[in-house]
Amino acid sequence: MAKTSTPSRERIVTGAADMISRRGLSATSIREMAKHAKAPLGSTYHYFPEGKQQLATEAVRHTGDQVARSLRQELKAGPAAGLNAFLALWRKVVADTDFHAGCPVLAVAIEEPPADEVPPALEAAAEVFEQWEGLLADSLREHGADAEQAAQIATLIVAAVEGTVAMCRAKRSTEPLDRTAAQLQALIADALGG
Amino acid sequence: MAKTSTPSRERIVTGAADMISRRGLSATSIREMAKHAKAPLGSTYHYFPEGKQQLATEAVRHTGDQVARSLRQELKAGPAAGLNAFLALWRKVVADTDFHAGCPVLAVAIEEPPADEVPPALEAAAEVFEQWEGLLADSLREHGADAEQAAQIATLIVAAVEGTVAMCRAKRSTEPLDRTAAQLQALIADALGG
DNA sequence: TTCTGGCTATAACGCTTGTCATAGCCTAAC
DNA sequence: GTTAGGCTATGACAAGCGTTATAGCCAGAA
Numbered sequence: 001m002a003k004t005s006t007p008s009r010e011r012i013v014t015g016a017a018d019m020i021s022r023r024g025l026s027a028t029s030i031r032e033m034a035k036h037a038k039a040p041l042g043s044t045y046h047y048f049p050e051g052k053q054q055l056a057t058e059a060v061r062h063t064g065d066q067v068a069r070s071l072r073q074e075l076k077a078g079p080a081a082g083l084n085a086f087l088a089l090w091r092k093v094v095a096d097t098d099f100h101a102g103c104p105v106l107a108v109a110i111e112e113p114p115a116d117e118v119p120p121a122l123e124a125a126a127e128v129f130e131q132w133e134g135l136l137a138d139s140l141r142e143h144g145a146d147a148e149q150a151a152q153i154a155t156l157i158v159a160a161v162e163g164t165v166a167m168c169r170a171k172r173s174t175e176p177l178d179r180t181a182a183q184l185q186a187l188i189a190d191a192l193g194g
Numbered sequence: 195m196a197k198t199s200t201p202s203r204e205r206i207v208t209g210a211a212d213m214i215s216r217r218g219l220s221a222t223s224i225r226e227m228a229k230h231a232k233a234p235l236g237s238t239y240h241y242f243p244e245g246k247q248q249l250a251t252e253a254v255r256h257t258g259d260q261v262a263r264s265l266r267q268e269l270k271a272g273p274a275a276g277l278n279a280f281l282a283l284w285r286k287v288v289a290d291t292d293f294h295a296g297c298p299v300l301a302v303a304i305e306e307p308p309a310d311e312v313p314p315a316l317e318a319a320a321e322v323f324e325q326w327e328g329l330l331a332d333s334l335r336e337h338g339a340d341a342e343q344a345a346q347i348a349t350l351i352v353a354a355v356e357g358t359v360a361m362c363r364a365k366r367s368t369e370p371l372d373r374t375a376a377q378l379q380a381l382i383a384d385a386l387g388g
Numbered sequence: 389t390t391c392t393g394g395c396t397a398t399a400a401c402g403c404t405t406g407t408c409a410t411a412g413c414c415t416a417a418c
Numbered sequence: 419g420t421t422a423g424g425c426t427a428t429g430a431c432a433a434g435c436g437t438t439a440t441a442g443c444c445a446g447a448a
Contacts, residue, residue: 008395022306027220029435040396047395051436102304106357109364110296110304112216118366126364155358155373160350163300163357167349170303170320172312179349187381202425223405234426239407241425246406 009047012037017059021104022097025056025111025121056121060108064128068135075139080188082139083157086132087181090165091174099172105129106162132158143192153191157184203241205231211253215298216291219250219305219315250315254302258322262329269333274382276333277351280326281375284359285368293366296359299323326352337386347385351378 006014015037019028030052034041048054067089074085093101109125133154140150160180167176200208209231213222224246228235242248261283268279287295303319327348334344354374361370 024218024220024305026218027305030437031435040398042396042398045437100306106360107304109360110301111218111221112294122364126361126366129361129364152373152377155361155370156354156377159357159361159370159374160354161357162360163353163355164349166300166303166356167320167323167353170316170323172320176349176353179346180353183346183350183381187377190384224407225405234428236426236428 008037008039008043012039012044012047012055013058013062016055017063017104018101020056020059020107021063021093021101024107025052030055053119053121056108057124060105060121060124060128063104064124064131068128068131071132071135075135079136079139079143079192080185082136083184083188084181086136086157086161087177087184090161091177094165094168094177095174099169102165102169103162106166129158140188140191145191149191153187156187160184202231202233202237206233206238206241206249207252207256210249211257211298212295214250214253214301215257215287215295218301219246224249247313247315250302251318254299254315254318254322257298258318258325262322262325265326265329269329273330273333273337273386274379276330277378277382278375280330280351280355281371281378284355285371288359288362288371289368293363296363297356300356300360323352334382334385339385343385347381350381354378 012033016028016033019033019036022028030044031041033055034044044055045051048058067086070089071082071086075082090103093103105125105128108121109129111119111122113119113122133151136154136157137147137150140153141147145153161184164176164180168174206227210222210227213227213230216222224238225235227249228238238249239245242252261280264283265276265280269276284297287297299319299322302315303323305313305316307313307316327345329348330351331341331344331348334347335341339347355378358370358374362368
């Protein structure tokens with residue numbers, strides 16, 4: 001017999017990712033995450049005994065994997081298609097939430113770590129960026145770009161999209177995303193065409 | 195007799211900008227801002243009667259103007275020089291703080307506003323981005339780019355640098371900035387050369 | 389049926405938060 | 419010397435924070 005819809009643990013993770021993508025990590029309380037997932041507060045500490053950091057880490061990894069899956073799928077049709085999917089994905093997030101949500105990975109990436117320590121959530125954010133870049137770079141190389149150029153373009157794409165999403169939120173407009181999209185598309189066409 | 199170095203009010207604003215660039219807005223308390231500026235808590239509410247939002251707004255505008263001034267100066271030598279200055283500026287921030295600080299404007303831009311309301315600090319962030327883009331776009335147009343392309347490249351530069359700074363913090367490395375720099379430089383050369 | 393163990397409910401802990409109010413200092417004008 | 423006013427000092431307020439502890443429920447195995 002199937003469980004009633006989504007299991008609690010998973011709901012907490014996806015809900016946490018959603019809230020972090022809106023408010024940032026430190027502005028999101030565990031109590032609110034629990035309420036948002038319709039789970040009792042006690043359950044969060046049952047499933048995530050290390051507390052907020054663990055929950056944040058899993059939330060980052062969750063969206064990281066989700067985006068990576070979509071990216072991997074679309075990249076089968078080439079780097080340009082992958083880029084377009086990546087752009088469309090974040091455009092949808094921003095537009096569907098009336099410019100309230102962005103990328104939870106970025107949100108976690110800009111939280112200051114304690115001195116001489118690297119919190120697991122920050123480490124996870126670095127790994128997610130690396131993963132996305134890797135997928136894009138691989139595809140670019142497979143389509144004729146040399147290794148260094150592929151790596152540079154991949155980094156530029158991830159960074160530009162992340163930054164653009166933030167700009168869209170501030171301006172409450174998707175126009176920055178249109179502009180960035182045009183330039184990145186041209187850049188890929190150029191790199192693979194020449 | 196001259197006052198002891200910087201006046202209190204200014205110290206509070208620059209200190210607030212610094213703290214916000216590290217921890218984000220909501221993780222930075224007014225008490226800590228006051229302490230960081232060696233000012234009494236009461237003074238923050240004396241100088242900024244609207245409280246935290248006003249302080250954040252002024253902090254955003256402060257760094258916005260500061261960066262704009264530097265950008266305007268360096269753009270006199272052309273868009274490529276301006277880009278390089280912009281890159282160097284943020285590389286220094288990230289490197290000098292051991293990857294603890296980033297851009298306070300981005301930090302404010304990704305804070306969720308209350309529904310149906312636009313906090314002044316968020317509005318200020320949008321204006322700062324617009325200002326930086328405008329400076330870059332003007333320079334690009336003056337050097338031969340057509341209006342649309344200039345606007346697109348300007349947006350891409352600001353977004354990419356903002357995103358890259360965040361990636362550098364997550365990875366604790368300036369390599370993303372190197373890669374982004376190479377691509378953006380090539381892009382400008384291309385746009386003005388063709 | 390009894391028992392086990394995953395999950396929940398509830399309350400509490402010490403601490404920090406944004407903000408406000410009140411009283412006081414202490415310099416500068418008159 | 420007196421007076422005004424910008425700034426500071428101090429403390430309080432209600433609310434929220436992350437986290438822990440304890441006791442209880444309630445399905446499935448024995």
